[in-house]
Amino acid sequence: MEEFPTFVTHLECSETGTHYPADQLHGLSDAGKPLLVRYDLDRLGKTLNKQDLKFRLPELWRYREFLPVRHSRNVVRLGELMTPLLPATKIRREHQCGKILIKDEGRLPTGSFKARGLTMAVSMAKELGVNVMAMPTNGNAGAALAAYCSRAGIETYVFCPEDTPTVNVEEIAFQGAKTFLANGLINDCGRIVGDGKEVVGWFDASTLKEPYRIEGKKTMGLELAEQLDWEVPDVILYPTGGGTGLIGMWKAFNELEAIGWIGGKRPRMVAVQAEGCAPVVKAYEEGAKHADPWLNAHTIAAGIRVPAAIGDFLILDAIRASDGFAVSVSDDAIHDAHQYCARTEGILLCPEGAATLAALMQELSAGRIKSDENVVLFNCATGLKYPMPGDHHKIDLGEAIDYDLIVSD
Ligand SMILES: *Cc1c(COP(=O)(O)O)cnc(C)c1O
Secondary structure, eight states: OOOOOOOEEEEEETTTOOEEESSSOOOSOTTSOOEEEEEOHHHHHHHOOHHHHTTSOSBGGGGGGGSOOOOGGGOOOSOOBOOOEEEOHHHHHHHTOSOEEEEEGGGSGGGBTHHHHHHHHHHHHHHTTOOEEEEEOSSHHHHHHHHHHHHHTOEEEEEEETTSOHHHHHHHHHTTOEEEEESSOHHHHHHHHHHHHHHHOOEEOOTTTSSSHHHHHHHHHHHHHHHTTSOOOSEEEEEOSSOHHHHHHHHHHHHHHHTTSSOSOOOEEEEEEETTBOHHHHHHHHTOSSOOOOTTOOOSOGGGOOSOOTTHHHHHHHHHHTTOEEEEEOHHHHHHHHHHHHHHHOOOOOHHHHHHHHHHHHHHHHTSSOTTOOEEEEEOBOGGGSOOOOOOOOOOTTSOOOHHHHHOO
């Protein structure tokens, strides 16, 4: 593969705007806030045009000019294919609303969109000479870290809350990370990683505590715009934990507008959380800049069980600037939407993806989403990673088979 033409100029503190040099290892800014990667968009826009993309592979690295990796030899890839936008036409008809498209991120390596962030973070870690990485996780991020680090030859330590879904814990360990379960939540695990930095000397790969996962997640916005022929939808519903994806897509739309590939229209960004863990919703409703940590966080949607997010103000800014909102749904509603989508559309969502469908139905009734708005729902992981309530019947091969019983209900 040829060298990448790169356009990174510097990194910037997301709160103070202070500049930091590119091509050096960074965590948070001196203000303790996430760092954002900045590009020479003027030069990028003059170098690349939309038509160039047509000749590239249908994968994340087609957007390499918008990405931070300097040398193609550092790219750690597992096949980050573009994910489909599946129309949910029956649900649309039953709810008499605008177009519903489900962006199915479960097709990515390790079965979740965490692969987008981690292919980027691990590639950059390789480029900047990192040997050991550590991370707190509710499951999917740890799995992606483990996979990409094993591929890159980087050692990894992963810390999960003890009730993380078993399949996640097993895949993390199986893919080569030293895996620990702690009797607390993701923030407690985050503290273990943060404190261990000094002692063990690992690089902290927590959500938004290193600058590159967000650049990987940004490709969701680039890809969505390209798939919609450089239009944006009216509304995006995003299951929000740490918020990397929402912040990343917002950044993508701003960069695309800066080079003139899209206009000034933005989707209304809707952050979807669970009633048992809704710090962003509370802050949104109170008009606050930051969110208070949520106590006793609980929900079946583990990926959005994040009691405190370091990028809370960036999530809230994007929601407000886009005329969107933040909304919570109950675990019962998540469960019902999960089942409903599988049975009507044949699309097996993850619980977090089901939360966005539950929110759509709830807000169509409440009127905050209008029946003429086209919406995109994010399904962030394959439904196969999560437990499903069984509903089946037994057959005894020692008896004559009763076909009347089989077709009766
Ligand atoms: C991580 C995760 C989320 C939340 O994504 P953020 O960008 O961190 O807010 C949602 N759903 C699933 C399945 C996840 O793994």
